[in-house]
Amino acid sequence: MKIYNFKDLNKEELKELCSRSISDDNLVKSRTEEIINNVKSNGDNALLSYAQQFDNIELSSLFIGKEELAKLSKEIPADVKTAIDTAYQNIYTFHASQLKTEEKVETMPGVTCWRESRAIERVGLYIPGGTAVLPSTFLMLGIPAKIAGCKEIVVCSPPQNDGKVNCYIAYVATLLNIEKVYLVGGAQAVAAMAYGTETIPQVYKIFGPGNRYVTEAKKQVQNSVAIDMPAGPSEVLVLADETAIPSYVAADLLAQAEHGTDSQSILTVTSNKTAIEVIKEVEKQLADLPRKDIAKAAIDNSYIVLVENLVQGMEYSNIYAPEHLILATENYQSLIPLIINAGSVFLGNLTPESAGDYASGTNHTLPTSAFAKAYSGVSVDTFIKKITFQHLDNNGLKNIGKTVEVLAQAEGLQAHKNAVTTRLKSPSLSSTSLP
Numbered sequence: 001m002k003i004y005n006f007k008d009l010n011k012e013e014l015k016e017l018c019s020r021s022i023s024d025d026n027l028v029k030s031r032t033e034e035i036i037n038n039v040k041s042n043g044d045n046a047l048l049s050y051a052q053q054f055d056n057i058e059l060s061s062l063f064i065g066k067e068e069l070a071k072l073s074k075e076i077p078a079d080v081k082t083a084i085d086t087a088y089q090n091i092y093t094f095h096a097s098q099l100k101t102e103e104k105v106e107t108m109p110g111v112t113c114w115r116e117s118r119a120i121e122r123v124g125l126y127i128p129g130g131t132a133v134l135p136s137t138f139l140m141l142g143i144p145a146k147i148a149g150c151k152e153i154v155v156c157s158p159p160q161n162d163g164k165v166n167c168y169i170a171y172v173a174t175l176l177n178i179e180k181v182y183l184v185g186g187a188q189a190v191a192a193m194a195y196g197t198e199t200i201p202q203v204y205k206i207f208g209p210g211n212r213y214v215t216e217a218k219k220q221v222q223n224s225v226a227i228d229m230p231a232g233p234s235e236v237l238v239l240a241d242e243t244a245i246p247s248y249v250a251a252d253l254l255a256q257a258e259h260g261t262d263s264q265s266i267l268t269v270t271s272n273k274t275a276i277e278v279i280k281e282v283e284k285q286l287a288d289l290p291r292k293d294i295a296k297a298a299i300d301n302s303y304i305v306l307v308e309n310l311v312q313g314m315e316y317s318n319i320y321a322p323e324h325l326i327l328a329t330e331n332y333q334s335l336i337p338l339i340i341n342a343g344s345v346f347l348g349n350l351t352p353e354s355a356g357d358y359a360s361g362t363n364h365t366l367p368t369s370a371f372a373k374a375y376s377g378v379s380v381d382t383f384i385k386k387i388t389f390q391h392l393d394n395n396g397l398k399n400i401g402k403t404v405e406v407l408a409q410a411e412g413l414q415a416h417k418n419a420v421t422t423r424l425k426s427p428s429l430s431s432t433s434l435p
């Protein structure tokens with residue numbers, strides 16, 4: 001891992017270090033565009049041929065139905081079932097606490113405003129399954145969708161070697177009472193949910209993380225469908241001082257690195273000595289990882305930034321805006337108010353990022369590529385629209401009338417003004433009460 005010194009970096013170098021661009025980005029863009037157009041024109045046929053091309057499988061059906069999901073789910077080993085059940089409970093508990101009814105507000109006497117939540121009726125969930133199948137992502141998307149009350153939940157995930165989904169995905173589907181899982185991955189899955197095919201229903205909003213093709217596709221279909229956020233290749237920034245434990249820091253860096261060769265694992269550290277210890281630990285732990293080639297490639301693309309103190313480290317972190325921020329220090333408390341841009345934060349030496357990936361309760365679908373500057377991670381809110389309401393009673397109409405008339409006049413919009421004036425003049429100006 002290359003080491004940079006924060007104080008030596010100029011503006012351009014900082015920008016370059018924080019950019020997540022990869023040399024073949026344009027190729028990914030054009031390939032994705034091609035895939036989307038093909039799915040738009042050829043629907044299911046395009047999906048079937050991409051399954052052959054990218055997933056090496058000739059599919060006889062584009063989905064697995066409820067009965068087969070129930071059957072597959074029985075193959076789940078007992079320990080994994082228990083772990084999924086525990087994760088489910090924690091994720092459910094945390095997300096259920098996000099549902100709140102808002103107060104009605106009287107902005108002036110007789111004028112009452114409020115917001116009510118309505119679930120997005122038809123949503124599409126993308127569950128990654130290319131290099132690793134992620135049932136945890138199914139929990140992270142399915143649970144808030146159910147809590148929000150989404151009526152129709154369309155689920156896409158790449159087919160596995162046997163043309164099915166694995167027993168973990170099947171088990172989560174049964175827990176969530178999901179009707180079908182569509183066997184489609186990559187940009188083609190996003191296109192199918194955005195535009196609909198003969199088999200896959202068009203949805204109003206697409207959720208979920210994925211590789212660069214999936215993420216690029218979500219960006220490209222935004223004219224037709226809403227998306228949760230760009231949630232691409234995983235990334236972590238560990239901010240450490242001399243109170244950090246190098247073996248823990250190395251494990252956390254490698255955890256995100258093993259997701260994909262394009263993951264980023266950044267160490268921002270106050271001491272050169274700690275940096276060297278972490279590098280040694282990374283090398284040591286890397287050797288024992290089954291996915292060592294993937295993790296090594298990601299680590300080779302990652303780097304270390306030396307800072308003078310934790311406050312300067314936070315400055316770098318806010319510029320980088322990581323998906324995950326780990327404060328590997330006993331002094332994390334004072335840093336919390338300084339955090340401006342991050343997807344999810346892990347406090348202290350005993351809080352591994354994997355806890356949030358699987359089971360603490362927080363959502364792991366989070367903005368990458370510095371989109372944490374503007375987006376939040378997935379929550380129940382992401383599956384909800386907030387509709388505003390207002391009600392004017394007799395008094396309210398009288399109180400607000402003049403203001404609206406004058407503003408309408410100032411904008412030259414006579415009909416707007418009339419809508420108030422005609423009511424104010426009405427002899428039957430009656431008092432109506434709030435529902």
Ligand SMILES: NC(=O)c1ccc[n+]([C@@H]2O[C@H](COP(=O)([O-])OP(=O)(O)OC[C@H]3O[C@@H](n4cnc5c(N)ncnc54)[C@H](O)[C@@H]3O)[C@@H](O)[C@H]2O)c1
Nearest residue numbers: 128129130131158185186209210211231233234259365366
């Ligand atoms: N940000 C988040 O919240 C978050 C959460 C979980 C996972 N992730 C990320 O999700 C990603 C999962 O990636 P994955 O690849 O394992 O699974 P994936 O399901 O995202 O992608 C697999 C699909 O990509 C398509 N594909 C593969 N190579 C292609 C090519 N050359 N051209 C066109 N399409 C191609 C295929 O259709 C394949 O089925 C990882 O990068 C991981 O870091 C992010």
Ligand SMILES: N[C@H](CO)Cc1c[nH]c[nH+]1
Nearest residue numbers: 134136137234235357364
């Ligand atoms: N770290 C990923 C989000 O970037 C989520 C995940 C799923 N499984 C393991 N990790």
Ligand SMILES: [Zn+2]
Nearest residue numbers: 234255256357
């Ligand atoms: Zn992870």
